[in-house]
Amino acid sequence: MEIRTFEIEPFTKEPYRLLDEEGKPLFDFEPEDFGLSKEFLLRLYKDILLTREIDRMGWILVRQGKAYFYISIGGQETSHVASLYALEKDDLVMPFYRTVPSLHVRGAKVEEIFAQIMGRASDPLKGRQMPGHFGKKDLNIFVLGSPVGLGHPVAMGIAMGIKYKKENKVIISYGGEGSTSEGHFHSAMNFASVFGLPLIIFIVNNQYAISVPRVKQTASETIAIKAKAYGAEGYYIDGNDALITYLVTKKCVNEARLNKRPFLIEAETYRFDPHSSADDDKKYRSREELEMWKRKDGLLRLKKYLEYLGIWNEEKDEFLKREIEEKLNKIVEEVEKIPFPEPRDMFYEVYVKTPWYLEEEYLELKKEMEG
Amino acid sequence: MAKMTIGEALRNALDIKLYEDERVLVFGEDVGKKGGVFTITEGLQDKYGEERVFDTPLDEDGILGMAAGLALYGLRPVAEIQFIDFIWPGFDVLISDIAKERFRSGGQFSVPLVIRSPYGGGVKGGLYHSQSPEAIFAHIPGLKVIIPSNPYDAKGLLISAIEDEDPVIFLEPKKIYFAFKEEVPEEKYTVPIGKAKILKEGKDLTIISYGYIIHECKKAVEELEKEGISCELIDLRTIIPFDGETILNSVAKTGRVMIVVEAPRINSFASELSAFISERAIFYLDAPIVRVTGWDTPFPYILEHLYMPSQKRILRAAKKLLEGGF
Ligand SMILES: Cc1ncc(C[n+]2csc(CCOP(=O)(O)OP(=O)(O)O)c2C)c(N)n1
Numbered sequence: 001m002e003i004r005t006f007e008i009e010p011f012t013k014e015p016y017r018l019l020d021e022e023g024k025p026l027f028d029f030e031p032e033d034f035g036l037s038k039e040f041l042l043r044l045y046k047d048i049l050l051t052r053e054i055d056r057m058g059w060i061l062v063r064q065g066k067a068y069f070y071i072s073i074g075g076q077e078t079s080h081v082a083s084l085y086a087l088e089k090d091d092l093v094m095p096f097y098r099t100v101p102s103l104h105v106r107g108a109k110v111e112e113i114f115a116q117i118m119g120r121a122s123d124p125l126k127g128r129q130m131p132g133h134f135g136k137k138d139l140n141i142f143v144l145g146s147p148v149g150l151g152h153p154v155a156m157g158i159a160m161g162i163k164y165k166k167e168n169k170v171i172i173s174y175g176g177e178g179s180t181s182e183g184h185f186h187s188a189m190n191f192a193s194v195f196g197l198p199l200i201i202f203i204v205n206n207q208y209a210i211s212v213p214r215v216k217q218t219a220s221e222t223i224a225i226k227a228k229a230y231g232a233e234g235y236y237i238d239g240n241d242a243l244i245t246y247l248v249t250k251k252c253v254n255e256a257r258l259n260k261r262p263f264l265i266e267a268e269t270y271r272f273d274p275h276s277s278a279d280d281d282k283k284y285r286s287r288e289e290l291e292m293w294k295r296k297d298g299l300l301r302l303k304k305y306l307e308y309l310g311i312w313n314e315e316k317d318e319f320l321k322r323e324i325e326e327k328l329n330k331i332v333e334e335v336e337k338i339p340f341p342e343p344r345d346m347f348y349e350v351y352v353k354t355p356w357y358l359e360e361e362y363l364e365l366k367k368e369m370e371g
Numbered sequence: 372m373a374k375m376t377i378g379e380a381l382r383n384a385l386d387i388k389l390y391e392d393e394r395v396l397v398f399g400e401d402v403g404k405k406g407g408v409f410t411i412t413e414g415l416q417d418k419y420g421e422e423r424v425f426d427t428p429l430d431e432d433g434i435l436g437m438a439a440g441l442a443l444y445g446l447r448p449v450a451e452i453q454f455i456d457f458i459w460p461g462f463d464v465l466i467s468d469i470a471k472e473r474f475r476s477g478g479q480f481s482v483p484l485v486i487r488s489p490y491g492g493g494v495k496g497g498l499y500h501s502q503s504p505e506a507i508f509a510h511i512p513g514l515k516v517i518i519p520s521n522p523y524d525a526k527g528l529l530i531s532a533i534e535d536e537d538p539v540i541f542l543e544p545k546k547i548y549f550a551f552k553e554e555v556p557e558e559k560y561t562v563p564i565g566k567a568k569i570l571k572e573g574k575d576l577t578i579i580s581y582g583y584i585i586h587e588c589k590k591a592v593e594e595l596e597k598e599g600i601s602c603e604l605i606d607l608r609t610i611i612p613f614d615g616e617t618i619l620n621s622v623a624k625t626g627r628v629m630i631v632v633e634a635p636r637i638n639s640f641a642s643e644l645s646a647f648i649s650e651r652a653i654f655y656l657d658a659p660i661v662r663v664t665g666w667d668t669p670f671p672y673i674l675e676h677l678y679m680p681s682q683k684r685i686l687r688a689a690k691k692l693l694e695g696g697f
Contacts, residue, residue, distance in 0.1 A: 068495040119673040127671075128497070128498065128671050129498055129499075130496065130498075130499075130672055145498065146499030149429075178428075181430040182429060182430055182460055209400070209401075209428075210401045210405065210408065211401045211403070212403075212428070212429070216426055217428050278408070283405050284404045284405055340673050340674075341674060346671050346674050350667070350669065357637075358667060361666045365666070368681070368684045368687060371687075
């Protein structure tokens, strides 16, 4: 899809948006004006809805004791899905722990996503990492570790590889606003600007790093403005507005691809649930604040916009939701039948060839298990 | 006397030091309103204010740098690293500054600080929330390393650590933060740094361990007792400086040694203890020293119960050792 010219200024103090909280266009435009077809917007909506339902199921699995832990995406799916949509098939993704439920957009099977959450043998990571980690080589999705911010410099290195190989690709590296406090973020921005690399750092600013609010994370006016210090461009957008998120990310992706330079995007949004299934958010944020943000929900906003365009209604929505729910229930049922990884599996892939002492240690474990 | 968990005993120690010494400051990620992800600092910000108990940005380099500077400048920082697995971004400050300050300045400056952090496995935390890197810290001259295993020691050792003139890495076994309660005096007391504790006297076999895994050792020791084997169980408590005397006395008595740690085997602190005993007490030994450890793989998620040394693994190793099978 060819997107039309979209002129916006970097480093604004207010986030860019095209839709108001009621899903109404802020000025007179048709999606086609930006090169967006109605079918495209419908597809986008369906994927955001699927992401939300995957997230809901994640929490259910913890409650049922079928997953030990869950890290949520509820409330911020729009920013993840719409930005992932801005990539081409060959582009690369450095996810972070909240990206997982949205990765079906890049071709991850929903079955695999649940296998990861439930630590089953069919998880591409073989049940070795906690829920919230996912990656798959053939889908151009790299595997992250848990340390916050670590993905950014690595993605920068990959961007250098892209440039060196004279490829026409970009990489997008996701993180929360907390990740911009780590030195990793600054190293990545600095190198990427100095070397001119096709890197998009996409910051999902959901207002909190666990309990620490945005104002205690950084004193800078916006996260996006930080790009300026490195000679890069930064855009501050409403991450609950699927249209602007898609369009701005697309613009940055296109320019990064063409001119080999990095971009920083700050998508403002909110997480509805606690940081993780091990967190209690009542200690650090009010219910009023939460309710206020729930009214700004990106899923709801896009739905209202589609209704406004006359291409969606409540009935279709209910039907789709039920369909997704049934599908997810079935998938989870199937995944549950898949066994956990074998004990033997623990000793593989520490190195390409398993050293003798690991073989010995495995035999030791085997004897322990036998008697 | 009150009954406290390790978590409560640690909170109590921080409370006492914050109360009696204005130089003490407590900070880290989420330690304020939330009270830390393990609630160890819960309520302390309400009691002592944001100037003394505060949240930092998500930056371990910043946290350790702040601790180093504050300590250099006469304060008593107690910094929390949310999980010890995340200390690495601050490692340059730790290795290059904190650990070397006293020596490099000819004794003019020092950095009396405490870095508290949950460590170890057993809570389904996977690769990055379960590691036991104590040997890495123990390898850096200038740092002290402490690992308590019960509420009484946790409180007394943390108070000692805050009062100590050297930088201390204080590792808290997260699996047993709230697992059990024990009698802990409410008033202030200290447990000396550098002294091991003999949990049980015995004559056939010395078992040395620390942290959570000492509790698996205890269970194994009870089993062995039933079979008429008498074990001496030593809780090392302080990794650096470790209590060589207590270890050697015990080895001289039993002639057999098993060292149990959660960390991977290669270059673990068990390896250091084993070398130490070999150098100083080889003629007392009736059998090779045995290390029971985690495997030399990254810490797994789903299979963690097979990774960590269990009572069963300890028992098997002990029997083999007593039969001279190694
Ligand atoms: C280096 C490091 N320090 C601490 C943590 C523990 N931790 C996990 S998530 C998190 C908050 C991250 O906040 P943010 O980057 O804003 O992303 P969000 O979780 O809000 O999406 C923290 C402190 C970690 N994973 N890595």
